[in-house]
Amino acid sequence: MRYLEFDGDRVSRLALGTVQLGIDYGVANREGRPGDLEARKILESALEAGVNCFDTAIAYGKSEEILGRYLPKEENIHIVSKISSAEFYDSFGESLERSLRRLERESLYAMMLHDSKALHGWGDRERSIIGSARERASFEYFGVSIYNDEEMKMALDIDEISMIQIPFNLLDSRALRSGWIEEASRRGKLLFVRSVYLQGLFFLERSDLRGTLSKARKPLERLAAIAEELGMTLPMLALSYVASTAPSCVLVLGAERAAQMKKNAELFSNLPILDKELVSRILSIAEDVPPELINPSLWRLDG
Numbered sequence: 001m002r003y004l005e006f007d008g009d010r011v012s013r014l015a016l017g018t019v020q021l022g023i024d025y026g027v028a029n030r031e032g033r034p035g036d037l038e039a040r041k042i043l044e045s046a047l048e049a050g051v052n053c054f055d056t057a058i059a060y061g062k063s064e065e066i067l068g069r070y071l072p073k074e075e076n077i078h079i080v081s082k083i084s085s086a087e088f089y090d091s092f093g094e095s096l097e098r099s100l101r102r103l104e105r106e107s108l109y110a111m112m113l114h115d116s117k118a119l120h121g122w123g124d125r126e127r128s129i130i131g132s133a134r135e136r137a138s139f140e141y142f143g144v145s146i147y148n149d150e151e152m153k154m155a156l157d158i159d160e161i162s163m164i165q166i167p168f169n170l171l172d173s174r175a176l177r178s179g180w181i182e183e184a185s186r187r188g189k190l191l192f193v194r195s196v197y198l199q200g201l202f203f204l205e206r207s208d209l210r211g212t213l214s215k216a217r218k219p220l221e222r223l224a225a226i227a228e229e230l231g232m233t234l235p236m237l238a239l240s241y242v243a244s245t246a247p248s249c250v251l252v253l254g255a256e257r258a259a260q261m262k263k264n265a266e267l268f269s270n271l272p273i274l275d276k277e278l279v280s281r282i283l284s285i286a287e288d289v290p291p292e293l294i295n296p297s298l299w300r301l302d303g
Contacts, residue, residue, distance in 0.1 A: 001050025001269060004248065006190045007162075009109075011078055013243075014268045015053035015192065016046045016261065017254035022056075022063030033061075034256055040070045041258035047072070049265030055165075055192065055252045057082035057114055058099060068104035078109035080163070080192070082145060085117035092129050093136040100137055107138035110163050116144060116151040122158050130160055145194075147295070149178050156187055165192040168246060170202065170223055170238050171216065172294040173286040181246050191249040193242055199296050202238045211301040215293050222285050226278065239267055241282055244274040 002013040021039045034042065043066075046054075054071065056063045056079065064081060071077055081103070087095045096111060113119070118126060130142055143163030144155050155164045164184060168175040172195065175181050184191045197203065201216060209217050220234070227237040242251055251268070255261040274282075292298040 001265065003050075004250070009078065010052075010076070011190075011250060012050055012052045013250055014049075014051055014265060015055050015080075015250050015252045016043070016051050017055045017194065017252040018063045018067060019057070019060045020254045020256050021066045022061030036066065036069075038257060039066050042255050042261050043067070043070045045258040045261040046255075046265070049262065049269075051265065052076055053078040053080065053109075053250060055080050055194075056103075058087065058095060059084065059114060064099055064102040068102050073104065079103060079105065080110040080112060080143070081108055082112045082114040082165075084114050088113060088118050088129065093133040096133050096137040096139065107140065109139070110141040110143050111139045112143035112145055112163065112165060114145055116146055116154065119144065119151060119154040119158065122154070127160060141190075143192075149174065152178070152180050156183060156189065161189065163190045163192065165194055165252070167195040167294065168193045168242055168249075169195050169198050169294075170241055170282060171198060171219060171286050171289045173283050176245055176283065181249060185248045191246070192252050193246055193249045194252045195294075195296075196242050196251055196253055197235060197238055198294070202234045212292055212299045213301065215290055219285050219289055223282065226281060230272075230278075236267060236271075239264075240271045240274055241279070243268065243271050245279060 003010050004013055020033065021042065023033060054067055054077070056067055058064070058081065067079060081099050083092065083095055100106065100108065141162040142160050143165065144161055145165040146152050146155055147167065152164070152166065155161050166175055166180055181191060201213065204213070206217055206220065223237065224234050227234050230237065232240070253264050255264060
């Protein structure tokens with residue numbers, strides 16, 4: 001497993017995203033949420049591979065509870081959870097305490113905002129909410145999950161935010177084109193990359209692309225040709241691309257089965273680094289991708 005250092009902590013560059021452990025999730029997920037036994041095996045596989053960072057959220061159904069039940073209580077396990085802006089204003093301290101009870105922890109590595117609404121007009125009220133919550137429960141870092149350039153700029157400018165989760169993948173190049181990765185590193189903030197596989201889009205057969213996803217057919221064909229040149233599958237190219245261009249970031253990958261977790265870890269540990277020419281070719285393909293294709297909340301799968 002590859003690791004990075006952040007503020008004295010050793011964090012695995014591969015984090016297990018656990019939304020799949022709590023709810024049905026992912027456009028390529030045909031089997032739904034794994035049962036508790038399989039969830040336990042997934043977590044055990046992650047730990048065996050050297051993963052020490054786990055991403056969850058209050059909105060992820062049973063995810064926090066599953067982590068609390070099956071993860072060891074060691075200090076070097078880094079759990080990051082997320083809370084909506086509405087809950088942040090209404091009951092941050094209480095919600096944090098409930099998360100810790102579900103997780104069976106005395107402290108969280110980080111609590112992030114699951115949306116950016118609270119960033120607008122950030123000031124003394126928000127700082128006071130964080131300060132009051134710290135008096136009730138423990139979390140080491142505060143962060144936010146962002147979706148666009150405006151939100152990223154706000155997050156970078158807020159001193160209380162140490163960690164930012166961003167979307168980045170073969171079809172969504174904003175993190176590179178807008179300099180998110182470089183600027184976050186310069187300001188000493190840790191980035192978590194989600195949507196590496198774009199909710200499983202890169203695993204789908206072309207015949208399964210319907211509705212909004214039909215717009216991905218041509219760019220995926222071009223990307224698949226690059227992958228074939230390199231002797232890779234498209235998912236392998238997706239992981240290698242993000243790992244190569246975001247070396248200072250933690251990559252959040254989910255798994256529905258323990259075998260998938262093991263495969264992700266093996267791939268990540270043996271990925272080739274893509275050269276600048278290949279990265280430029282991929283960036284050129286991403287240039288023409290419509291905005292609705294890189295935002296799963298805008299997907300319409302009928303038709």
